[in-house]
Amino acid sequence: MTGTLYLCATPIGNLSDITFRVLDTLKEVDMIAAEDTRNSIKLLNHFEIKTPMTSYHEYNKVEKAEQIVGWLMSGKNIALITDAGTPAISDPGEVLVQKCFKAGIPVTSLPGCCALITALTLSGISARRFCFEGFLPAEKKERRFVLEELGREMRTIILYEAPHHLRKTLAELYEVLGERRITLCRELTKRFETVFPTTFEHAVAYYEKEEPRGEYVLVIEGIERSRIKLDEQAKWKEISIREHMQLYENQGMERKEAMKKVAADRGLSKREVYQALLS
Structure with a gap:
């Protein structure tokens, strides 16, 4: 047995x-x-x-x-x-x-x-939906890929980080994810337990002066759905409406359907697209 x-x-x-x-x-x-x-x-x-x-x-x-x-x-x-x-x-x-x-x-x-659950409940950030990434990869290419994935994550994000890597990780997160609320938790359940709700900007500035000590759990708010939509719309502004139309028409799309798709992509009405094409 x-x-x-x-x-x-x-x-x-x-x-x-x-x-x-x-x-x-x-x-x-x-x-x-x-x-x-x-x-x-x-x-x-x-x-x-x-x-x-x-x-x-x-x-x-x-x-x-x-x-x-x-x-x-x-x-x-x-x-x-x-x-x-x-x-x-x-x-x-x-x-x-x-x-x-x-x-x-x-x-x-x-x-x-479990440190991640303890930190999440203390963070003051939404606990309804969350994802746990653990420690970010050390390899540069894979790390960048994971960071960019997290940049589009709508759920609350939980990471672990060692004190000697904290400054670098905060700077990278700020660069890729943009300004977000973050709660840094350390020494959980111990005498000097610290829960530090802040933002990326303030966290980066704070740890430029303060030496990180102890193992950290980072709880980060996810991106809002509306912000994802605005970011997607902004990307289309790199090309003209005429070029945008041509992109869909080259794929065999009817002109009326292409106008509808361009309007949705750019957050415009079909009339606005039509007027832009006339001009």
């Missing part, structure tokens, strides 16, 4: 946020796979948990996942924990979960702390 993989959410700061269910599971499983055993031993010692640990992190996630799957197949029950929060969220745990599903190993998640 195979064992079970337990995804155990751990505190993101305040140790009192751990659940009774997670504590019971960490005590009862055969082994705990931890992102950083040196960090996790402090948590285990605090709650007097003696279960043996093994390391599972970004740099051994593929080969170590195979080993953990082997232990699970032999009947061992294993808990997976990250340094803070819920495993598999911007975390190598997702690789292990995928391999467990392929091998037919039961996986269950024990809910608890």
Whole structure:
């Protein structure tokens, strides 16, 4: 009989946020796979948990996942924990979960702390619809592609960022997304928890003088639908109405239909398009 993989959410700061269910599971499983055993031993010692640990992190996630799957197949029950929060969220745990599903190993998640949800609820920015991007890609071309995608995102955007990259990331976001409301959250649930609602312009100026400290969660308002429409209309102004008409007529569109399409593209009435063509 195979064992079970337990995804155990751990505190993101305040140790009192751990659940009774997670504590019971960490005590009862055969082994705990931890992102950083040196960090996790402090948590285990605090709650007097003696279960043996093994390391599972970004740099051994593929080969170590195979080993953990082997232990699970032999009947061992294993808990997976990250340094803070819920495993598999911007975390190598997702690789292990995928391999467990392929091998037919039961996986269950024990809910608890998650930095992105904590920050979203504190941000003062709409929580009805949101997307989570995690850390932006490091590779320049891919990073630019993701940033431009986010520039058209209407949902609230949530990102993670390290302190030594914060200034660069804020400047890039401001350049690509334009002025937006943003809430920067750091040290969540800890003694010096900071929630800083501001705008990109003010955030960039503020961190030119202040040294960023701690891990950040950035909550950014999405673009308004009306602004997307105005931006799309503005692009068409780079060519004349006559050239715009020619574009559609060259595609085989009837003149009347082309006028209707040009009017919609540019936010004009058909009469305005007609008058422009006459002139």
